[in-house]
Amino acid sequence: MQFHKYDVVVVGAGGAGMRAAIEAGQRSRTAVLTKLYPTRSHTGAAQGGMCAALANVEEDNWEWHTFDTIKGGDYLVDQDAAEVMAKEAIDAVLDLEKMGLPFNRTPEGRIDQRRFGGHTRDHGKAPVRRSCYAADRTGHMILQTLYQNCIKHGVEFFNEFYVLDITMTPGSDGTQHCTGAVAYELATGEIHVFQAKSVIFATGGFGKVFKTTSNAHTLTGDGMGIIYRKGLPLEDMEFYQFHPTGLAGLGILISEAVRGEGGILRNADGERFMERYAPTIKDLAPRDIVARSMALEVLEGRGAGPNKDHVLLDVTHLGEDVLESKLPDITEFSRTYLGVEPLHEPVPVYPTAHYAMGGVPTNVDAEVLADNENTVPGLYAAGEVACVSVHGSNRLGTNSLLDINVFGRRAGIAAAEYANQHDFLELPEQPAKLVEGMVDHLRTAEGGERVANIRTALQETMDANASVYRTEETLKQALSDVQLLKERYGRIAVHDKGKRYNHDLLEAVELGFLLDLAEALVNSALARKESRGGHAREDYTTRDDTNFMRHSMQYKQLPEEEDPNAPLGLTGFRSDIRLEYKPVTVTRYQPMERKY
Amino acid sequence: MTAPTTNSTTADLPSDAPPVPEGATMVTVKIERYNPEVDDDLHWESYRIPALPSDRVLNLLHYIKWYIDGTLTFRRSCAHGVCGSDAMRINGVNRLACKVLMKDMFAKKGETTITVEPIKGLPVEKDLLVNMEPFFEAYRAIKPYLVATGNEPTRERIQSVAERERFDDTTKCILCAACTTSCPVYWSEGSYFGPAAIVNAHRFIFDSRDEAAEERLDILNDVDGVWRCRTTFNCTDACPRGIQVTKAIQEVKRALMFRRR
Structure with a gap:
């Protein structure tokens, strides 16, 4: 075991992690631990843009942006947080430009802006041009620019260090403080303990609980899982976003920017069906509405293709210039993966699991919440892993790239300031015990279950039972399936017994996190007997503000004593989740019916 | 070009691997392997597995890793050509494994063999993974x-x-x-x-x-x-x-x- 000591440890090197590292690194001694090389993170796959009311091309202001975000999230958004994000969006974009990000430009040389789903002028009157973009690789440019600036500022990276646990130490008042992180070095199999005054989690989402997803193989919710297993809450896990336009059958993302630039969704009859579902902003309605509309078209027999199982995204009228200059990557994805030439024929699309609105609850300073009121000193989270909540029950397009920049920055500053004002606390005895036990168990386990088969079964049940539309029956099915799979997980074997780059073991650990998070998602979805944003119940079709305008908070109940028969320690397969709720912060917008 | 039809047995596949999908063809994937923990030198290993025309080479590597040999090691993440993790030498040229489609790889005559090696010029750490x-x-x-x-x-x-x-x-x-x-x-x-x-x-x-x-x-x-x-x-x-x-x-x-x- 190796030991390290830093003021601030950042876990994850995607957009939020590197944005945090740039701030923390200039204020305190900072290390970034990442299971991937920094530029491999899924921020790089984000395409369309980052909204900010710059008003470079038409009238706009941050108050409209705040309203759109709250309405888009179906009033489950914490309104104080949405206001912070929309206000700071403007500087967040300008900061990136100053760091070197090559935004597309207007004829006057200013940052160009385009339309995006759910972003409107004056509280819903018409689509507004708010999204700042770099062709259709805005996320790629953000990731590259942040990495470049990490290099410029000499940020210290530990690449391919997979964090598996955090250490907690009681402070003088008895409160549990986060005092470090424990990582498994992929190259060597060695375990490293990083003592720190503050730890920032920026580990992204968990799209791999689903089969059809835009997410990377590596998005397995590690950070959420680690924190959840410490007995800390996860917020709003039932709200998972399905992006309307995944390449049919593959799930690869086709940006909403395609519709922002004028692309049109059509059913098998060639009808522009979004005119029926959202008469004012049509194809630019928020994602939950478009995804549901597409699913309905297919359910009602108007799907395209031999199996009538998808709809069509038509860009043939946009012309080669727009496709090549503003949407080149997407054009290429269609050509490469489906053999479809978007210039001449419509692209087959269907909703794909995309983004977790829920996650580790934080306040606007990215401090992690221990319950509805108190924070965990020394522990921070930002980006998709976190739930501030600025996205409520449905995130608007581009607000994730915004979230990682605004709250990544805030996390970096807050964590460094905390570190500069506090002393190191002692680590608990045997800080690496849990990780050592987990790794030893996996390396020596001789069970007959195969990781890939359990993972496939999990993804299939989640796609079938917990995706765009849900009912009590399907969710109960998913829950019992997941619980059965957790039992099987207790009997897995890892084929690779070596220490060097043991990705086989890595995938086994990741699956454990996925199972825990899938269970939490389904559990709170079952309890939420209403339809709101990304959570659509066929058996409870309306929003119920009286009973459910509140955030779910789920706690994993930890056993009093370690159960020697529970393999993998805390991943024991009993289902023992405590579900509570937290009020939504409402400042100036009372909930209204959500129409577009 | 139409894909060649299945013409050989699938008996060698593990019993708990997923059923061979309709339209799949058996292909041979020949991989340059090296694990310094156990191997003295680089060596080639071949795997006969089913492939669909819509599969990418990455799918084939996953099939081998998940169902035949869990020690096979390579990097990958996004699986659609934007993260840059899975560059490797496929049939002698550098490609991202997630961007090479099998429909472009099937042999015109006889059985298809695909060779996969780590990219050249950087030290091999394990199999297809380089420093x-x-x-x-x-x-x-x-x-x-x-x-x-x-x-x-x-x-x-x-x-x-x-x-x-x-x-x-x-x-x-x-x-x-x-x-x-x-x-x-x-x-x-x-x-x-x-x-x-x-x-x-x-x-x-x-x-x-x-x-x-x-x-x-x-x-x-x-x-x-x-x-x-x-x-x-x-x-x-x-x-x-x-x-x-x-x-x-x-x-x-x-x-x-x-x-x-």
Whole structure:
């Protein structure tokens, strides 16, 4: 075991992690631990843009942006947080430009802006041009620019260090403080303990609980899982976003920017069906509405293709210039993966699991919440892993790239300031015990279950039972399936017994996190007997503000004593989740019916 | 071209592997393996597995890892060509495994064999996974970040559409190393910066907002800099992002000649 000591440890090197590292690194001694090389993170796959009311091309202001975000999230958004994000969006974009990000430009040389789903002028009157973009690789440019600036500022990276646990130490008042992180070095199999005054989690989402997803193989919710297993809450896990336009059958993302630039969704009859579902902003309605509309078209027999199982995204009228200059990557994805030439024929699309609105609850300073009121000193989270909540029950397009920049920055500053004002606390005895036990168990386990088969079964049940539309029956099915799979997980074997780059073991650990998070998602979805944003119940079709305008908070109940028969320690397969709720912060917008 | 039909037994596949899908063909994947924990040297191993025309080579590697040999090791993440993790040598050319479709790989006659090796010129750590450090070291050496002095403007810097267009192509780089490790000069002399580092230098040298072009040109004028390029175009062919790599290198060379005159 190796030991390290830093003021601030950042876990994850995607957009939020590197944005945090740039701030923390200039204020305190900072290390970034990442299971991937920094530029491999899924921020790089984000395409369309980052909204900010710059008003470079038409009238706009941050108050409209705040309203759109709250309405888009179906009033489950914490309104104080949405206001912070929309206000700071403007500087967040300008900061990136100053760091070197090559935004597309207007004829006057200013940052160009385009339309995006759910972003409107004056509280819903018409689509507004708010999204700042770099062709259709805005996320790629953000990731590259942040990495470049990490290099410029000499940020210290530990690449391919997979964090598996955090250490907690009681402070003088008895409160549990986060005092470090424990990582498994992929190259060597060695375990490293990083003592720190503050730890920032920026580990992204968990799209791999689903089969059809835009997410990377590596998005397995590690950070959420680690924190959840410490007995800390996860917020709003039932709200998972399905992006309307995944390449049919593959799930690869086709940006909403395609519709922002004028692309049109059509059913098998060639009808522009979004005119029926959202008469004012049509194809630019928020994602939950478009995804549901597409699913309905297919359910009602108007799907395209031999199996009538998808709809069509038509860009043939946009012309080669727009496709090549503003949407080149997407054009290429269609050509490469489906053999479809978007210039001449419509692209087959269907909703794909995309983004977790829920996650580790934080306040606007990215401090992690221990319950509805108190924070965990020394522990921070930002980006998709976190739930501030600025996205409520449905995130608007581009607000994730915004979230990682605004709250990544805030996390970096807050964590460094905390570190500069506090002393190191002692680590608990045997800080690496849990990780050592987990790794030893996996390396020596001789069970007959195969990781890939359990993972496939999990993804299939989640796609079938917990995706765009849900009912009590399907969710109960998913829950019992997941619980059965957790039992099987207790009997897995890892084929690779070596220490060097043991990705086989890595995938086994990741699956454990996925199972825990899938269970939490389904559990709170079952309890939420209403339809709101990304959570659509066929058996409870309306929003119920009286009973459910509140955030779910789920706690994993930890056993009093370690159960020697529970393999993998805390991943024991009993289902023992405590579900509570937290009020939504409402400042100036009372909930209204959500129409577009 | 239509895919050849299944013509051989699938009896060797593990009993708990997923059922062979309709339309799949048995293919042989021949992989260069090396695990220093157990192997003295590199060796080849072959696997006969089912493949659909819509499969990418990455799907085949996953099939082998998940159902036949869990020790097979390679990097991958996004699986659609934007993260740059899975550059490897497929049938002798550098490609991202997630961007090579099997429909383009089936043999016209007889059974299909696909060879997969790690990218060349970087130390092999295990199987298809190489040590990327020398590659990133060259990248860091060219100062891959915007350098601008003086007071920052209140709003954004102004850059015309044409100025922005000037370096558009080289902003696409995903640092996958496919170009650098396809370069014969890089294979023989690892001290050469390599195409990817030059591409990223180009991205800043031709950015109207940047002020460190001279510095970067000095770095690339070094004995291990752009003059090593022999214009073989391997890099351009290898780039999964379609960047005109050789052209970018030529533009850097011209900038150097122009400035020195």
